[in-house]
Amino acid sequence: MKFVAFERAKQGTGASRRLRITGKTPGIVYGGDGQPQLIELDHNALWHALKKEAFHSSILDMELNGQTSKVLLRDVQYHPFKQLVQHVDFQRVDARTRLQNKVPVHYVKADESEAVKLDHCVVNHVISELEISCLPSDLPEFIEIDLSGLKKGQSLHLAEVKLPKGVNAVTRGKKNPVLVSVVAPAAEEAPAEAAAAPAPEAKKGKGKK
Numbered sequence: 001m002k003f004v005a006f007e008r009a010k011q012g013t014g015a016s017r018r019l020r021i022t023g024k025t026p027g028i029v030y031g032g033d034g035q036p037q038l039i040e041l042d043h044n045a046l047w048h049a050l051k052k053e054a055f056h057s058s059i060l061d062m063e064l065n066g067q068t069s070k071v072l073l074r075d076v077q078y079h080p081f082k083q084l085v086q087h088v089d090f091q092r093v094d095a096r097t098r099l100q101n102k103v104p105v106h107y108v109k110a111d112e113s114e115a116v117k118l119d120h121c122v123v124n125h126v127i128s129e130l131e132i133s134c135l136p137s138d139l140p141e142f143i144e145i146d147l148s149g150l151k152k153g154q155s156l157h158l159a160e161v162k163l164p165k166g167v168n169a170v171t172r173g174k175k176n177p178v179l180v181s182v183v184a185p186a187a188e189e190a191p192a193e194a195a196a197a198p199a200p201e202a203k204k205g206k207g208k209k
Contacts, residue, residue, distance in 0.1 A: 001054055002061040002068075003045065005029070008038035016087070025085045029062065029071060032092030039064065039090075046085055050076065057103045058141050059093055070136065072101060093136045100170055102129045104142045107180065113150035115182045121152050122183040130158075131170040138166035147180060156180040 008019070008026060016026045025043045030036040049055045055073060062071045075089035093099065107125055115121040130143055145161055158169055159176045171177060 001049070001052070001058060002063065003041065003049060005039040005041050005062050005064045007065065008040040020084065020086070025088060027088035027090065029064075029069075029090040029092060032094055034092065037064075041088065043085060046088065047083070050085065053104055054141050057101065057139075059136055059139055060090070062090065070095070072099065095136050098133055098135055099139070100131060100133050101139060102131045103140055104129050105179070106142050106144045107147050108144055109146050109148035110150065112148040115150040115152050115154065119152040120185045121150075122185070123147065123150065124181045124183060125179075126181055127177065127179045131172075132163070132167050133170050134167045138164065140164050140167065143167075145179065150180070150182055152182060152184065154182050 005027070008015075019026050019040055020043070023043050024040045025046050027039045027041060028036055029039055059070050059072060061068050070093040071090040072093055073088065074091045075087075076085060077087040078084065079086055105125075105128055107123075110116055110123045113123075116123060132140075132143075143161075143163065145156075147156070150156065156179045157176045158171065158179055161179065163169060
């Protein structure tokens with residue numbers, strides 16, 4: 001994806017406020033061999049781009065002063081209640097340096113699994129995005145995970161998923177987190193809970209006078 005940025009000469013709260021009034025969004029691009037550079041973008045174009053999943057997880061082509069460079073979106077600051085982007089951060093990408101980035105996870109074919117098709121279980125997506133490490137050329141737009149093999153009572157862990165070539169998962173805390181869990185139908189859980197509950201005490205009959 002490609003977007004156009006312009007040099008921003010002035011900085012500070014007042015200058016940024018005046019930019020937003022004119023339909024521009026202040027930002028910054030940093031990293032790589034160059035110095036951090038102040039930029040501004042057309043707000044409406046940026047707003048529509050941010051609605052696309054790929055803009056958040058793909059390497060972007062940023063055109064600035066007639067030159068194009070590779071960058072990643074690193075941070076977006078939104079107004080608390082207005083449809084307004086207040087600031088954006090981009091990081092330059094070096095083709096020879098591994099990067100870390102979060103990418104969305106797309107789960108497919110759950111309806112074809114034994115758990116759903118035969119046992120009518122509910123499939124819960126525990127993780128919706130995955131942090132990965134790879135070279136820029138290997139960065140996937142998203143990771144697709146096939147759930148057609150799910151069975152009742154089964155959970156899918158990260159170690160069971162084959163990641164794209166050159167891509168490693170970055171886990172913090174749990175080494176092998178659960179990605180998907182399978183929950184039995186509510187109709188099956190209800191009788192089990194009823195059986196485990198104590199039987200109600202019989203009401204004592206009233207004695208004859």
